[in-house]
Amino acid sequence: MxxxxxxxxxxxxxxxxxxxxxxxxxxxxxxxxxxxxxxxxxxxxxxxxxxxxxxxxxxxxxxxxxxxxxxxxxxxxxxxxxxxxxxxxxxxxxxxxxxxxxxxxxxxxxxxxxxxxxxxxxxxxINDNPPVFSLREQKLLIYESKQPDSRFPLEGASDADIGENAQLTYRLSKNEYFSLELPINSKPTKKLSLTLKKSLDREKTPEFNLLLTAADGGKPELTGTVQLFIRVLDINDNDPEFEQSEYKVRLMENTAKETLVIQLNATDQDEGVNGEVTYSLMSIKPNGKSLFTLDENNGEVKVNGTLDYEENKFYEIEVQATDKGNPPMAGHCTVWVEILDANDNAPEITVTSLSLPVREDTQPSTVIALISVSDRDSGDNGQVICFLTSNVPFKIVSTFKNYYSLVLDGSLDRESVSVYKLMVTARDGGSPSLSATASVSVEVADVNDNAPA
Incomplete structure (x- = not known):
């Protein structure tokens, strides 16, 4: 040698x-x-x-x-x-x-x-987002016959930050009739509500204008406010009541339009028109107003748009049942809709840092290219395996989660094969699985390894 x-x-x-x-x-x-x-x-x-x-x-x-x-x-x-x-x-x-x-x-x-x-x-x-209420004003209709300790649900604020910066506390403007019942951290579904402290008299005080303030846990704190307009009603009646205050439903993403989500039922103990109930959507969070419909007569909630797990995994639907009395009375419930993932996203392959052409005397285990794969789905649907065309002097080696190296796995001879057309395939773990491919052309460069004939 x-x-x-x-x-x-x-x-x-x-x-x-x-x-x-x-x-x-x-x-x-x-x-x-x-x-x-x-x-x-x-x-x-x-x-x-x-x-x-x-x-x-x-x-x-x-x-x-x-x-x-x-x-x-x-x-x-x-x-x-x-x-x-x-x-x-x-x-x-x-x-x-x-x-x-x-x-x-x-x-x-x-x-x-x-x-x-x-x-x-x-x-x-950082604490760069103040608490935000979805409405500038919340209106409540309360009968003067309501007993002290009666509770009335309020829509709380939301804060785009996380951790302490998103931990909200509430305070109510000073008054002698109402106090706040705050959500309990250990029970995230516990609603913010207004509690009546003493009996109302419509003839003395027909309405209240209160200010509800939400403050986050940042330093310094940021705040948001909403006006509470409370109208005291003079007629002793009964609120419509749902069978449950909260309902939980699971739906697969891409569920067809008009699919029934849930049929709600509220009853009113009153007779005649005072016991007839209609339904209305109060809010759909986050930003899901167009995704669901509610039949005002029979309480059917149906899908009205495309549900995409990758876009949002949960929806909170606030529903109000109102009777036909004069003035009307209302009851409320919350429908929690969980969106389940379907395998509707194929893997994606990115090939970078190609070291081409490859000399025919390149040693095995030399890195030829870097490959990354991704899948927007979750769970098994988002678990991706990557493999290469068989019977070629190359292989794929995992270097990090969803990152691979294309390496030489044998000797090259340009005089035998001058170009390799490789096919990289990524397949997810869904059932049925989805896959994607990417082609890599590897040109073999000549070295002077043959004597003249």
Whole structure:
């Protein structure tokens, strides 16, 4: 063996070692940072080059780059000092909604040799959203014959923040007739309600205008208000009553339009028109007004739009039953609709960082390309396996959750095969399963390995 051949073999072994190290590092996810949402442009996040063990001088020559799937250019790296910084506005609520955990996953890639690192940047919540009531004014009709300790449901506020920043407390403007009964944290379905403290007299006080204030747990706190208009009625009557105050229903996403969700029934102990009940929708949260209909005469709730698990998993429907008395009286119930996932999203495949063409003397286990897969479904429907065309000198190696490397698994001979047409297939665990494919063309580059004939 010549010195040149021994040198080439040594270099090949060195390259193999470096590529194996890169594959190990790509699965480690060892670097974590955190940054508050709404941080200003240029805010320091971390010394990413130093923390990844990279020298500043090698960032540009090794084509240092950062990819953040679906996250745009929220974060950038200064290649002069290796610092990760905030590049554009980060809104945690826009990024992750009400999810407790929120992070930006960065894929850091360098060449020569090819290495990939996974970096997680946790986005911390700040108290930037005040409590919001869906209505400017809530109207209540209360008979003067109502006894002290009677309770009347109120619609509470919502806060787009999380944690303490979304923990709401309520206070009512000073008055001698009404107090608040607050929700209990251990029972999230416990409704905010108004409690009557002393008997009413319509002839003395026919109406009340009270101010309800919601304050969050941030420091400093943010508040929202709603006006409560209470009309005291003069006629002693009975409220319509539902069989339950709360109902829970489960529906598969993509359930057909006009499908019956539930048939509600409220009864009124009064006779004649005072006991005849009609139904109306008070609210559908979040933003589901067009997705359900309610028959005002028979209380049937039906699907009226497309239910998408990936868009929203729960709906809260507030229904009011009103009798035909003069003045009318009302009862209320809540229907909780849980949307169940169907396998309606095929996996998606992304192939990046192709190292082409591949020399025919490339050593086995060399990384040729990086592959990532994703599926918007949940559970088994979102679990994806990835595999490659059979009978080719390549294989797919898992490096991180839903991340793979396409590596050489045998020897190449350009004189035998100059181009490989590979097919990458991703299949989810749904029943029936859905799959997606991506083609990768690998060209084999010639080396001088044949003597003249």
């Amino acid at each position: 010549s010195a040149t051949q021994r040198s080439g073999l040594g270099n090949g072994r060195l390259l193999l070692s470096l590529l194996l190290l890169a594959a190990w590092e790509s699965g480690s996810g060892q670097v974590h940072y955190s940054v508050p949402e709404e941080a200003k442009h240029g805010t320091f996040v971390g010394r990413i080059a130093q923390d990844l063990g990279l020298e500043l001088a090698e960032l540009v020559p090794r084509l240092f780059r950062v990819a953040s799937k679906g996250r745009g250019d929220l974060l950038e790296v200064n290649l002069q000092n290796g610092i990760l910084f905030v590049n554009s506005r980060i809104d945690r609520e826009e990024l992750c909604g009400r999810s407790v955990e929120c992070s930006i996953h960065l894929e850091v890639i360098v060449d020569r040799p090819l290495q990939v690192f996974h970096v997680e940047v946790e986005v911390k919540d």
